[in-house]
Amino acid sequence: MIIEPKTRGFICITSHPEGCEKSVLDQINYIKSKGEIQGPKNVLVIGASTGFGLASRITSAFGSKSATIGVFFEKPPAPGKTASSGWYNTAAFERIAHEDGLYAKSINGDAFSNEVKEQTIQLIKKDLGQIDMIIYSLASPVRTHPVTGVRHKSTLKPIGGTFTNKTVDFHTGEVKNISIEPCTQEDIENTIAVMGGEDWEMWINALKKENLLSDGFKTIAYSYIGPKLTEAVYRKGTIGKAKDHLEKTAFTITDSLKDINGKAFVSVNKALVTQSSSAIPVIPLYISLLYKVMKEKGVQEGCIAQIHRLYTERLFLDEVPTDSEGRIRIDDLEMRADIQEEVAQLWEQASTETLPSIGDLEGYKDEFFNLFGFHYDEIDYSLDTEEMVDIPGLQ
Ligand code: NAD
Ligand code: NA
Numbered sequence: 569m570i571i572e573p574k575t576r577g578f579i580c581i582t583s584h585p586e587g588c589e590k591s592v593l594d595q596i597n598y599i600k601s602k603g604e605i606q607g608p609k610n611v612l613v614i615g616a617s618t619g620f621g622l623a624s625r626i627t628s629a630f631g632s633k634s635a636t637i638g639v640f641f642e643k644p645p646a647p648g649k650t651a652s653s654g655w656y657n658t659a660a661f662e663r664i665a666h667e668d669g670l671y672a673k674s675i676n677g678d679a680f681s682n683e684v685k686e687q688t689i690q691l692i693k694k695d696l697g698q699i700d701m702i703i704y705s706l707a708s709p710v711r712t713h714p715v716t717g718v719r720h721k722s723t724l725k726p727i728g729g730t731f732t733n734k735t736v737d738f739h740t741g742e743v744k745n746i747s748i749e750p751c752t753q754e755d756i757e758n759t760i761a762v763m764g765g766e767d768w769e770m771w772i773n774a775l776k777k778e779n780l781l782s783d784g785f786k787t788i789a790y791s792y793i794g795p796k797l798t799e800a801v802y803r804k805g806t807i808g809k810a811k812d813h814l815e816k817t818a819f820t821i822t823d824s825l826k827d828i829n830g831k832a833f834v835s836v837n838k839a840l841v842t843q844s845s846s847a848i849p850v851i852p853l854y855i856s857l858l859y860k861v862m863k864e865k866g867v868q869e870g871c872i873a874q875i876h877r878l879y880t881e882r883l884f885l886d887e888v889p890t891d892s893e894g895r896i897r898i899d900d901l902e903m904r905a906d907i908q909e910e911v912a913q914l915w916e917q918a919s920t921e922t923l924p925s926i927g928d929l930e931g932y933k934d935e936f937f938n939l940f941g942f943h944y945d946e947i948d949y950s951l952d953t954e955e956m957v958d959i960p961g962l963q
Contacts, residue, residue, distance in 0.1 A: 570950065571949070571955065583651065583940040584941030585660075587943075588659075589656065592660040592664070595623060596661075604631065608786070609632070609633075609634055610697075612702045612703070614679050614702065616636070616638030616658070616674070617638065617655070617658050620837060627875045627878075630665075630668070630670075632879075637692065637699075638658060640658065640676060640679075641679065644676070648955070651955070653843075655959065659958060671696075673961035674961055675688055675962075675963050676959075676962060680711045685770070692775070699782065700786070702771065704790075706763075706767070711767065718761075720758040721758055722807070723758065724848050725806050726750050726751065727750060727804060729800075732747040733746065734915070735853050736853040736929070738929060738932050743853065748849060751806050759809060765814040766817070772832070783829055784830065786883070788833045790837050792811065793836050794899075815895060834895050839851065839858060841855060856923065857914045859928035878898050882896045
């Protein structure tokens with residue numbers, strides 16, 4: 569079929585298999601061009617199909633020849649209907665990994681459930697024996713709790729007072745004010761239940777109980793801090809409470825891994841265009857200004873460059889460098905004082921009229937559509953494309 573982008577609200581509901589393959593191939597080539605990494609050998613990536621999780625899977629496989637198991641929640645294709653982009657990304661990743669002689673298998677289902685954890689345990693037992701690293705990179709709006717059965721919904725709201733600031737609809741380029749009403753105590757608890765550390769800890773406990781974690785095992789989850797501009801709605805809002813919880817959980821997990829010399833880390837990553845970040849109010853305007861400044865200064869990085877730097881300059885050093893809270897920081901370039909000052913100045917000037925010149929709105933849009941395999945010059949989107957693509961190692 570001929571596949572074109574169709575957007576609904578913040579998301580794109582179609583995706584292009586060849587475009588997704590190109591985005592995966594670009595990331596693989598980036599990692600291959602950087603040479604071998606002394607990294608993990610048997611890796612489980614939870615949230616492996618898009619964004620930082622996919623970049624972590626690619627870096628593990630093509631940087632240090634890791635065997636990888638990927639867990640994700642993606643929509644398969646149906647005749648005349650495209651799969652979600654994470655499906656096509658994984659299909660491309662596994663095909664290329666297998667061609668290179670790498671072990672790569674995947675599980676598509678709800679990572680929060682007992683069933684998917686059990687299925688993953690069985691697969692590790694059958695194929696790999698033990699895992700030496702788990703990357704936890706889920707971003708989800710909902711979680712059904714495996715013990716209580718309660719379906720928690722996360723929110724992106726300020727705490728204590730109404731938040732009013734600028735935002736952009738990046739599809740139309742319109743900059744306008746939005747106001748977000750403060751959350752309730754329940755919103756905080758629900759957001760912590762979805763995006764906090766409880767499920768991460770459940771995964772580690774489940775695998776450890778089965779003796780599936782090797783000596784010296786590492787696990788890492790991703791967090792975000794960001795600037796003053798977004799603080800009320802991000803780091804000091806409901807999602808920030810969940811990130812506080814996630815960061816605390818790293819210490820709890822590390823304590824539970826003492827007998828196998830294991831350690832849990834949180835890495836604070838840079839703001840990037842992903843399916844999740846596009847849905848957060850204010851963040852797209854911030855990112856379009858940030859990209860402009862970081863590109864001008866020659867320090868812009870995508871997911872794959874971020875994770876490559878995480879592996880080569882942080883996580884696998886003898887001493888892992890962390891901040892005073894014990895977090896790994898790869899948001900250091902985003903948070904540089906000169907960059908933040910410029911973004912704050914541009915923020916004052918940002919309007920529908922000025923944004924195309926003072927911000928990287930086009931770059932934002934291209935990256936957004938790239939997530940779904942669109943806006944690549946190399947691809948002829950007028951041609952017929954096979955939508956029924958299989959993931960070779962899907963369980
Ligand atoms: P993403 O939307 O690109 O990826 C989310 C992944 O989670 C996908 O693989 C998806 O299939 C999977 N997933 C979602 N719900 C699932 C479920 N129920 N079961 C199994 N898999 C499920 O998101 P991302 O931006 O890469 O975010 C990953 C992590 O990085 C998050 O913790 C996020 O907060 C963090 N982070 C993101 C940014 C950013 O700017 N995008 C910055 C710093 C940190
Ligand atoms: Na991810």
